[in-house]
Amino acid sequence: MKQIIKYSLLILGAVIFAYPFLWMFAASLKPEIEIGGFSLWSSNFSFKNYEQVFARIPIARAFFNSVLVSSITTLSVVVFGSMIGYALARLNFRGRNALYYLILFTMMIPFQITLIPQYVLMVKLGITDSYLALIAPTMISTLGIVMFRQFFMSIPQALIDAARIDGCSDFKIIFAVIWPLSRPVVITVAILSFMASWNEVLWPIIVVRERTLMTLPQIVTLFTIGGQAEALLGLQLAAATLLALPIIIAYSFFQRYFIDSMVSSGVKG
Amino acid sequence: MKKYKVKYDRSAYLLVLPYIIFFLMFVAYPLVFSLVLVFHRWDIVTPMQWVGLKNFERLINDPLFFKSIINTLTFLLIHIPLQITVALGFALLLNSKIKFRPVFRTIYFLPVVVSGVVVTILWQQLYSFDSGLLNKLLMVFGIPRIPWIVSPEMAMPSVAIMATWKNVGIYIIMFLVGLQNISAELYESSNMDGASRVQQFFSITLPLLNPTIVVVLVLSTIGGFSLFIEPYVLTGGGPMQSTLSAVLYIYNQAFYFNHMGYAATLGFIFAIVIFAVIMIQKKAVEMDPTV
Amino acid sequence: MVKYLLSLCVSIIVIGCSEKNANDTTTTNDVVTLTYWPAPNPQEVQLANVIVKDWNRLHPTIQVKMQPIPVSQSTEEVLLAAIAGRTTPDVCSNIWPGALAEFTRLGGLVDVDRFSDFDSAITSRTPNDLVESLRDPNGHFYQMPWKTNPVMMFYNKRLFEVSGVPNVPRTYSEFFASAKKITRDIDGDGQTDVWMGERDIRPIWWQRWFDYYCFYIAASNGKTFFVNGEPNLDQAASSKVLEFFRTCYSENFFPHTFFQGGDLFLLERKATNFAGPWQIATLQTMAPNLRYGVAPIPVPDNHQGPVYTYGDYKNIAIFSTTKHPKEAWEFVKFLVQAKYDLMLLEIANQIPIRSDLLSNPLFADYFKKNPMMIEFAQQAVYTRSVDAAPDLKEIFDAISQEYEASAVYGRKSPIEATQSAQKRIKVIVDWNK
Structure with missing residues (x-):
């Protein structure tokens, strides 16, 4: 019973x-x-609703934009994150602790306070309506750095020393020696940053007004609240499905990684 | 013995350089600039105008500022208890001896990965007064329809329910991990002391899940103050500003009305409020003997 | 180190190169390219395509690139961000006069009276009494008047007939009397299926043009919010209008919800709709069998004189980011030719601002075929636009909130809401001075 x-x-x-x-x-x-x-x-x-969505908004282009923006962001977060994480975990330099505290402090700053000045910066640099504006502010993730640092601390010093004796540069050590041993953390950081970038709406709405540069969630949002869907629910749901599908497919293949990454980010963050 | 000499890795500076650049551009500059902005009136195009403390003066006379804070607190008051109860409930179910645990886990987590825009478009239909599935379901059971998002009293609770549905998956798993980390011996020894299941729950389970509860509190609070896309798509902040969130209000001031100085002031004060709320929560959780 | 910096630079350049700035005005091989933003609705895009095609054929050295205004909640929001980011087009034909003062204050627009043939261009087309009202407080002109859409009441003839309402309501009481008969539960499931009317109840500031504001202009015999540059809300008219909508909502003549599944007027689930003549284009394509008529906006019972309404003006402006103001001005003049004004009527069912609209033989044939458009053309004489105040969006937003509290949710009395609106308008104007 x-x-x-x-x-x-x-x-x-x-x-x-x-x-x-x-x-x-x-x-x-x-x-x-x-x-x-x-x-x-x-x-x-x-598929009539879908045909209508494709006819009314450049959703294929938006999909391409989202893939591009999310991929570059993810790559950048992983590469820079592991470089900085490695320096913090394994190298000895003046100001290391200060830098680490600075990173922890940065994590605590609510984005509400930097949102407007960051937009102003984009305007001053003259890069609103560009991919660069979409990517630049998320190229480095402090959470990513902290996670890499944590993981890299557990790697045996002997391995690094051996690589040094072989004459490896720091870059080679990071990407050829440490990375193969750090798959879990690399995957976790990659999934987190890809998802964050893929699902972001506020920032694109602020810096991009040009239709051909809009990201997928942005164009679906504006399609829904702007007049173009003419309050037709079928069209809105079709657009929403197109936005949900890629991530649901990815999730169904890599669900373990998704769940572990999201949960670990919460625990550590 | 030779005096120990610290060896510095100079290449480290090269490795951390990207962060320094990033920090200067996207953290330091915005922080400093926001401090400048709060004392100015600015439309982003023409030169800034020094207004002293006028932005703050306007803020304390602005009913919508207070409204947006009350809205956020309303959201948190409903969202957090609901989230903890539901997450804990499902985590306890999943932690017992059952089959297909991974299947259930995967399904419960599904809304977490999907974009908030999708969830909001979907729930806009579910919440629709006349044609929504939720009201149709209520009518099947003979319950009167609920004006989910068209009543000023119900709208924010509805947003909170939707947000719970979207996020609870993470917390189910977190609680599950927490539960699995509690050693079985603790329960066995309290069994011998004759403690009941309910007593065990309150004396062992809940206190040991305290760290997870703190995480839920903090993340939900940050989430509550970050609420944007849900009201933006679902209600536009209405009805009667009952779902006007902090970020939506900043957005409106900055991008509808072009008051960059005032929007920056709002962001500044909201940041302080977030800190204060989180500090209060931490104190409360640490002091509360029942948790 | 060098290698590293180089690769960093390369990656930035690669990203930088892939960005495409569609609004860039580039000159290659002596061909000038202009960017033109029309309104994003299908009819105006179709019209713009025709005009741009003609222009590009006739002007091989000045090519125009048409791109509909990017979608958002409102055009004004997009243009404001574009001015801030300096990504404005050369020409845009969807400029709401209410946003003009703000755009000029930001230095976003080109003063078109700098062109020597401005006077002849504007006076040959625009009614004289209107010309002066388009002048900016600084004495210059920044817009070419293009079209106006008087907001009128569309009504569904079939719904009126089956409910036994013989006449179209002219006053508030008549409106309520008709509403009592028309608002009904048809299938007997306890829910209303047909309403007298329906409005978007979300707090979107420009939605008020189609309820509060057009009714306010009608009830006040053509007043706007300002008199001689000072905020001066007609309290009596405002209260009457709020009272009217309050009754519509409290008596359930209007639903308290927002609907999905399409426009209720097209679905014949609401009997009236307050809209401009563009609605005709939509009706023709989406509901060709719907029988409808148009009538002036209802007015208070003791109303005297002609019924004014809101004229939703949309004008053409040249943005100051243009590198080719002269060419842009030529294109603007090209846009407002009589033959394209005829197309504006035919394709988009919108009223060009022309003094000779009803006398020019060019348009006679069109009005003969579309008698309903005569009513809009005649109403166009009795329209008011909006005040030239830089903070008008914010004022409409404040009005929107008071309207919502008083009319839709009945939480404030109409008088209270009007007084509060007046106070808030003053605060907004003072703050932005």
Whole structure:
């Protein structure tokens, strides 16, 4: 009996968390008048809503922009993060501790205070409406640095010394010696920064007004609240599905990594 | 014995240089500049105008500023207890002897990875008064419909419920990890002392999950003050400014009305409020003997 | 070290190169390129395509690139950010006069009266009494008047007939009387299916043009918010309008929700709609079988004189980021030719600002075929625009909040809300002085 209650609660939870997505996917294929129902099936399924979305907004271009911006951001966060993390963890230099405290302090600054000045900086540099504006402020993640530093501290000094004797530069040590041993942390930081970049809306809305440079979540947001969807729910849900699908597919392949990264970021951050 | 001499790795400066540049551009400059901005009136194009403390004067006379703080606190008061209860409940279920645990875990975590925009578009339909699935469900059970996002009283709670649905997956897993770290011996020894399940929950489980609860508190507070896309898409801050969040208000002042100085002042004060709220929470959790 | 810095530079350059600035005005091989932003609705984009194609054929050395204004919650927000970021186009034809004062204060626009043929260009087209009202307080002109859209009441003839309402309501009481009959639950499930009207209740400032503001202009016999540059809200008119909408909401003639699933007027679920003539274009394509008419905005019961309304003016301006003001000015004059004004009527159902609109034989055929547009053309004489105040958006936002509190949610009396609005307008104006 107890087991039955347990499982019904668990299944109820699964329905609460998963059904809305299934419904959204089904509804995006239905004609507008059928959308109000609970059913996940309709005999009138078609891709008409999607055709409309593609006709009304450059969503393919936005997808490309998002992939580009998120990839460059992720690459940059991982590369710079491990360089700085390595220096903090394994090298001895004047001001090391001060720098580490500075990084910890930076993590505590709420973005509300820097949002407007950062936008002003973009304006002053004359780079609003550019990929650079989308990427630059997130090229380095302090959380990433801290996670790399933590992990690199656990790597045996002997390995690094051996590489040094072989004449390896610091760069070679980081990327050829340490990286292969640090897969978990590299993957964690990469997933976190990719997701953060992929799902970011506020910053793109502020610095990009040019349609061809908009990111996927940005264009879907503006499509929904601006007049272009004409309050047609089918179109909005189709656009939302297009935005959700890539990340859901990635999640279904790498769910373990996703869950571990998100949870560890919360615990450490 | 030779005097120990510290060997410095000079290449380290090269490695940390990118951070220094980044820090100067995106942390130091904005911080300094925000301190400049709060004393100015500025439309970003024409020269800045020194106004002294006028921005602060305006702020304390601005009902919408206080409204946005009250809105955020309302959000937190509903969101945090709901989040902790739901997360803990599911974590306890998942921690018991069950099959398919990874499957359930994967499903519960799904909303976490999906963009807030998707979640908001989806919930806009669910919350719709006339055609929303939630109200249709209520009517099946003969319950009167709820004006989820069109009533000034219900709108913020509705946003909080939606945010809980989106984020609770993380906390389920965190609590699950916390529960799995509690050693079984603790329960066994208290079993021998004749403690009941409920007593065990309050005397062992909850205190040992305290770190996770602190994380939930802090992250939810930061999340509450960062709330933007949900009200921006769902309600535009209405009805009657009941979902006007701190960031949405900054956004409006800066990008609708072009008051960069005042928007920076709002950001400055909000940052202080966030710090204060988090400090109070930490103190409260540390002092509370029940947690 | 050098290698490292180089690679850093290269990566920045690579990123830098991939950025594309579509608003750049570049001169290559002596061909001047101008960027032109029309409004993003399908009709105006279609019109812009035709005009730009003609222009580019006739002017091989001055090529115009058309790009609809980027979507956002409002055009004004986009243009403001573009002025700040200096990414404005050369020409834009969707300038709301209410935002003009702000744009000129920021130095974002070119004074078009610097061109020697400005006077003849403007007077040959624009009614004389309107010309002066377009002058900036600093004495210059920054806009070429283009089109106006008088806001009127569209009504669904079928819904009026089946409810047994013979006449279109002219006054508030008549409106309520009709509303009582029309607002109904048709399928008997306990929920209203057809409403007298419906408005977007979200607190979006420009939505007030289509409820509070057009009703305010009508009720006050053509007043705006300012008199001689000083805020001066007509308290009686404002209170009456708020009272009117308050009744519409409290009696459930208007729903308290916002709808998904499309425009309720197109779906025949609301009997009236306050909109400009562009609505006709939408109706023709989306609901060709819907029978409808237009009437002036309802007025208070004791109203005397003609019924004024809000004229949603959209004008053309040249931005100061342009490197080719002369060429841009030529394009602006090209845009407002009579033949394109006819297309503006035909394609977009919008009213060009012309003194000879109803007398020029060029347009006669169009009005004969589209008698409903005559009503808009006639109403266009009795329209008011908005005040030339730099803070108008903020003022509309404050009004929007008072409207919401008083009319939609009934939490403030109309008089209280009006007084509070007047006070807030003063605060906004004083702050921004």
